[in-house]
Amino acid sequence: MPSTLPIADPAPADGALPASAADGSGERDLGVYLHVPFCRVRCGYCDFNTYTASEIRGVRQSDYASQAVAELDFARGVLADAGVSDRPVSTVFIGGGTPTLLPPGDLIRMLDAVRDGWGLAPDAEVTTEANPDSVTEAGLAELAAGGFTRVSFGMQSAVPHVLRTLERTHDPARIPLVVEWAREAGLQVSLDLIYGTPGESLDDWRRSLELALAQHPDHLSAYALIVEPGTKLARQISRGEVAAPDEELQADQYELADELLAASGYSWYEVSNWASDAAHRSRHNLAYWTGQDWWGVGPGAHSHVGGVRWWNVKHPAAYADRIAAGVSPAAGRETLDAETRRVEDVLLRSRIVDGLPTEVLGDEGRKAVAELIADGLIEGRNAIAGRIVLTRRGRLLADAVVRRLC
Structure with a gap:
């Protein structure tokens, strides 16, 4: 099941923020994250806050866009009451789950609510995640016409046996097709990869990188597989059914990725992220790493405004009940003191x-x-x-570097 929420202070029902949240807000960017918690199947390695149809009886996906719009309206009031600077939104990111399980019109409706509430910056970056088997050519064109600028495809691997271990459902042969559709619609393209899957060789990983690079994406992310407690994969490993990831092999895979990407003209800008140029870095993710403001909408979504951090209730039914009652969906929150903010700055900016x-x-x-x-x-x-x-070696040992810097 999905991971548990942090333990912290109760969040007020009206969502009111302390006056300190407004300090310096005019100098920070404002982003919006919208979490769509639905998936067709639960992948064995995933501990994100996602739910399949069998896990959300009584909750309808068709109601979700209206709930998200209601939280956006609530957010507008909370920020205005706190005196937080009224800024156009710089970045919007719809993640999940699988956002493109919702009709394009629902995703556009949520984006329209952001635009109506705050306005969008002229160069706003608007991204949705998507699975390669959850989009159509017409749907991507509709998203582009509705204001989306970027799609991030969960490619993960080009090797069928690796995808099976991860329980991903798409055919890797579909990747070139969906990238072509996105390009024709005028969308920027990001591809997400995972390395270190049990049974994945260095040659398997090379094959995935080569297919990804052949698509000439604007952006590429490569994440080491982490075995999260409570997941199906963790149970399989504990029973000896699947081998645990090999950390030395993962290091070799990271180095191979960095070498091949650099040779193809991509530059790293964060430990797990590369872009074809500075203009194609994920500005939404950079906002997280540089301590900007963002409001997270949806079950389990996290927010941060001026050193105040909070997170919503996890289950879609509990979330729907809070929204229907007109109260904050937040389950808890914390106000970061100066030392905590400094340490987090070291952790993220490094x-x-x-x-x-x-x-x-x-x-x-x-x-x-x-x-x-x-x-x-x-x-x-x-x-x-x-x-x-960080050097390349430092990126491999980033956590150890942070511990020494702190």
């Missing part, structure tokens, strides 16, 4: 190519810089210039 300003570091972190340079984990020239930027 992962991006723009780097972490050394002025953010505490005394122990500054002392660690010389050792990290000597160990080949951060770039010496950038460190001297006042920014912490």
Whole structure:
């Protein structure tokens, strides 16, 4: 089942934010994340907050767009009452789950509610995730006409036996077709890959990378498979039915990805993300890593505004009940103190190519810089210039670097 929510303070029923949330808001971007919690099947490795038809009896997918629009209306009121700067939205990201299980008209309706509530920046990035087998040519064209600018396809692998282990349902031969449809509609294309699946060889991974690169995507993400507690995959591994991921092989796979992507003209800008140029980086994800404001809509969605973080109730039925009652769907929240915000800044900004300003570091972190340079984990020239930027080896050991910097 999906992972549990954090334990924190209760969230007020009216969603009211402390006055501190408005401090400096005019200098931050505002993004919106819309979570669509529906999937046709649950993949064995996934612990996202998603539900199949058998798990959500009494909840109708056809009602979801109206519920999301209602939360967006609620959000508009909460931010206005808190005095948070009224800014056009810079990025919209619809994730899941499988958002494209909903009709294109429902996704456009949610986007229209964002536009009506805050306005969209002239260069707004508007993305939906999609499975390759959950889109049609006409549907992608409709999304583009409705204001979407980008689609992120969950490709994961080009190798059938790897897809079977992951319990992904699409045919890898469909990837070129859906990318062509997206291109013809005028959408930017991102492809998501997973490496380290049990039974996946280095050659298998190379095959997936080569198929992905042959599509000339604007953006590519490559994530190491993590075995999350409570998932079907975790149970299979504990029973000895499937081998656990090999960390050394995963490191080799990451290095291969970085080599092939660099040779094809892609540059890394975050540990697991590459883009064809700076204009095609995911600005929505960069907003998370740089501490901007965003409102998360939907069951289990997380939000952050001015150092206040909260998360919604997880189950679609509980979410629907809160929305129908006109109260906040938040299950809990926390207000981050200055030290927590500093540590999170180190954790997140150290992962991006723009780097972490050394002025953010505490005394122990500054002392660690010389050792990290000597160990080949951060770039010496950038460190001297006042920014912490990971080397390729440092990206492989990013968590260890963060621990030393903190």
